[in-house]
Amino acid sequence: MHIEGLAQDTLCIHASQEPDPTSGAVMTPIALASTFVQNGPGEHKGYDYSRAGNPTRTALEGCLLALEGGKHAVAFGSGCAATSSVLLSLKSGDHVLVGDDVYGGTFRIFDKVLKPWGLDATFLDMTDPVKVRQAIGPRTRLIWLETPSNPMLKIFDIAAIAEIARKANIPLAVDNTFATPMLQRPLDFGASLVVHSTTKYLNGHSDVVGGAVIASDDAMAERLHFLQKSLGAVPSPFDCYMVLRGLKTLGVRMKQHVHNARILAEVLARHPQVERVFYPGLTSHAGYAMAARQMKGPGGMISFDLKGGLAAAVAFLKATRIFACAESLGGVESLAEHPAIMTHASLPAEARKALGIGDGFIRLSVGIENVEDLKQDLERGFHAARNT
Ligand SMILES: *Cc1c(COP(=O)(O)O)cnc(C)c1O
DSSP states (O other): OOOTTOOHHHHHHHTTOOOOTTTOOSSOOOOOOSBOOOSBTTBOSSOSBTTTOOHHHHHHHHHHHHHHTOSEEEEESSHHHHHHHHHTTSOTTOEEEEESSOOHHHHHIIIIIITTTTOEEEEEOOSSHHHHHHHOOTTEEEEEEESSOTTTOOOOOHHHHHHHHHHTTOOEEEEOTTTHHHHOOGGGGTOSEEEEETTTTTTOSSOOOOEEEEESSHHHHHHHHHHHHHHOOOOOHHHHHHHHHHHTTHHHHHHHHHHHHHHHHHHHHHOTTEEEEEOTTSTTSTTHHHHHHHOSSOOSEEEEEETTHHHHHHHHHHHOSSSEEOSOOOSSSOEEEOTTTTTTTTSOHHHHHHHTOOTTEEEEEOOSSOHHHHHHHHHHHHHHHHTO
């Protein structure tokens, strides 16, 4: 199908998802084969071995690159595999500038896996792009950020940081897991790479672990394809099919996530038991104006500080019935979690404190249920927290 000029919600359903030419099947077939027949040595139809390439994976990669507006996409077995594959394109002695508020597992890759191999990283708050420019050193080979960040939902100026990176001849990688291409396309603002945990919104149903990198540049994509096949952290054909299936409804899902989150963020902001709310759609949020400029909607993630500390937070998380107490995010179902104990436990206590992740800090992944039910469920949590 000619996809030029088609809108994002159409691309979710049709990009790289042609009816199967042999049978006419409307849905992309799951190609489970590990190997592909060759007419003679080296004479094949584009596939020889499934680690190097697989038709279902190709379909998924095609859809992701269309959605992000990239030139190439490379799918991985998890978001962490995508992240580590990007980082393994660097060398020992290289230096990376990293946003200070990144996914706990991303921090762990830098700190516990690649630091011993000689990859150096500096974590910094990228709210002021000037600080990013000042932090670039002679060995800096990559800038890495997440926006909105996790779990503080800080907003970083992708265009300004991409411009600084371009002038310094350093690629900028943006983890776009929280926003998804429906709300934000980092390549349009000059980023070189977009990284996803497809486990989250892209698949959207909490039943796959997967990842991907989308690149704007041929040389970088070639290197990533090489690492995909060489390191072998590839997704199964079944998982690729599942993510493709989830992607079809990404457009409508994101609209409902944003709709519900906007309403709940207002409820939280007015609530007497809430100290502070972090949501880029609230005018009180430090990144409100920036989010309005680079995003089509403030997303479905909300963090807040509950009064009453740990006891209140634990009571809250045990009392809600629709918001399940679980890690992860981006599924159709609502989840609530305690970053200090759960997702961000791998961060040193001082780093958590510096970011503002205290004992009463709760992160919500707002699902697409009826918002009145969600409001009532939060009230159940507040009621329990009051009685601690
Ligand atoms: C979950 C997540 C990851 C890691 O992805 P996995 O699929 O769990 O390996 C990376 N970045 C962000 C922002 C995430 O939320």
